[in-house]
Amino acid sequence: MTQATKPLKAGTATFTSLSCKECGAEYEAKAIHVCEYCFGPLEVSYDYDAIRRHVTRESIQSGPNSIWRYKSFLPVATDTPIDVGTGMTPLVRSNRLARRLGLKKLYIKNDAVNMPTLSFKDRVVSVALTRAQELGFTTVSCASTGNLANSTAAIAAYAGLDCCVFIPADLEAGKILGTLIYSPTLMAVQGNYDQVNRLCSEVANTYGWGFVNINLRPYYSEGSKTLGYEVAEQLGWELPDHIVAPLASGSLFTKIYKGFQEFIKVGLVADKHVRFSGAQADGCSPIAEAFREERDFIKPVKPNTIAKSIAIGNPADGVYAVDIARKTNGNIESVSDREIIEGMQLLAETEGIFTETAGGTTVAVLKKLVEAGKIDPEESTVIYITGNGLKTQEAVQGYVGEPLTIEAKLDSFERALERSRTLERLDWQQVLV
């Protein structure tokens, strides 16, 4: 453990610059995201010596009950970040799901109850909009598969920023309504996410707006590191043996990895080899395919899956995700839409957590990996549940059955109860046959 001499002075930034992930070229920390020389993605650099000197487990624990307890590891200078209680979601020790799968130490990181809009995107948006304000933006924007739209619109409303959000026109009703309620300008683009994203890149070049996942992307993506920090802190300042997370652009995956590495680097946790496994839907699995075929590049695909929030056909950080899974001895798997729904039901029935399709994907991949012997029952394994099932109701409607409709009379209830018990017995007999 490090011995902190004194806390950082108010308003002191620990991040120093942006640097290219490919060629290492350095840039001032402005609203840019692509290297001018090699077109590689830019990433935030920090002064880890300064962090090591000033940050301890105790200084973190005495911080706010939100992602901002890790402010020293985040790319903002202000001492008054936009804090709507985002982060510090429960890490649940699984009993019933673990038993069902035959695992001994399974944990569920539950961002289905993240604040304010019930997905991990609240983390990245809180960071991006705080940085947007520091950089002087008054209008913020994003290209989104839904959760990001909800989050950007909500947190912009709270912060009093103008907001224009772009989504594919065929999104789930809950995600559209869950954006409109905050009164942003909402553009529904006739096309898939990758087309929305390309349009937004053009708009970002033309308008002076802060696009959280385009020109603010280096700052934005750092927010996902908090999913690594929190798990380490919640496990008693220890890293797990294995994590399973969904893969969309691949950014979340790489940032959980970065978070763990940073905690090791500054001495907050002991060094440990953590295995990283990723989850995709069969209907959009370019990263899983690259992993399976042992390729170093991603072949873009046209998404066709109910797991819309992770349906990115041309994932920006796909190659980095493949690299991490490979070097940590993890896996990347994909599952069918049917398995995704079963994953949602399994998590709800055993743990009382209603997740969206992305979470169903993660649970289904967990199951698949366990059945294939790719997760050891003794490994401490953390699965990341990243969004709430109330947003993707269409996906499970028709699969979860119907209520038993009865009259408001005791005998009507008793007949229905008898019917349902008979059905359960029949189900059970079918299982036995």
Place this chain on the structure above:
Amino acid sequence: MTQATKPLKAGTATFTSLSCKECGAEYEAKAIHVCEYCFGPLEVSYDYDAIRRHVTRESIQSGPNSIWRYKSFLPVATDTPIDVGTGMTPLVRSNRLARRLGLKKLYIKNDAVNMPTLSFKDRVVSVALTRAQELGFTTVSCASTGNLANSTAAIAAYAGLDCCVFIPADLEAGKILGTLIYSPTLMAVQGNYDQVNRLCSEVANTYGWGFVNINLRPYYSEGSKTLGYEVAEQLGWELPDHIVAPLASGSLFTKIYKGFQEFIKVGLVADKHVRFSGAQADGCSPIAEAFREERDFIKPVKPNTIAKSIAIGNPADGVYAVDIARKTNGNIESVSDREIIEGMQLLAETEGIFTETAGGTTVAVLKKLVEAGKIDPEESTVIYITGNGLKTQEAVQGYVGEPLTIEAKLDSFERALERSRTLERLDWQQVLV
């Protein structure tokens, strides 16, 4: 402040018995809820001297980050209650809503992000099911307007309890699906909540089930006290000047009051006169009517409002709610369905919080009270937001506008943006006219 000598021994209960709220008759703490002599409701009694001796601000703060930090004030004996992270939801200092309404010290207690099912009901159900296990029940049940069904089904799934839930058949789709996903037995009763409730009373008398809001009601309702405790703790161990909460059965309102009184009684906060104001929908306002007409009894009504989660026509604790509003110099008001929707939009636009119809009711009543001069701008006022908007999407669909549908081309975007700005200008001119 009290000086605690030592913490309570493991497994020590601070509650002693049940007693009748009307005649004071005492009962053993079993699964009963009505006085045998006078038919009054039973309530849990505590040994406040024991609590005063053992509980301090520090002992609470070092407890779990959930309602169970207040276990000494809750009617369970076990040291391993069912803890799914329920409670300790944010108390948000309002900036933009406060300014819009002309208030100086407005706070929002946000149970729209409560865990696990996004309403305050997770508090009462966590307590009820923990007590149900202590009393030996293996099947739990409830009569619900939706949120309670979600919560009972989810937490029962987590705890491995069998579950049968009763709802009115015409509930919102999100509340039905958000129950079915956990695989309980779900009975949709053709009738309103009051009819569902009557049927459940019959079932409770016949079957050996633990109905959280019938035979377990004395324990269940104590869970709402945590909404009082948390606000006091989050305000820095101080009570607010005024609270505004929705009224359904009236139980929540009376238990926030009880929570404040208990904290005063054991010396955790200074004594203070807190004003209690309640919110109902015009389409189901039996408590507001009794208050307005200065009656000491409730005239049951047939509910007809979009605010289904608070649509209880024959509210069990209505008279107690009227009494509290009256003696604290508060108010009880009702608002139209249109005002409820506007309340939901106002909260979302200004604070980034998407609440359900019950929360819209509370915001609309807050606005009405401010406009009528019934809340002083200098009063520290807390409004209770008790549920999430993703569960009542039907209510606002059609009122929040539509996305602007565009092609994935820059010029299509620019035309749409121009159109939307013209519309905004026109709206603005209409306002000026």
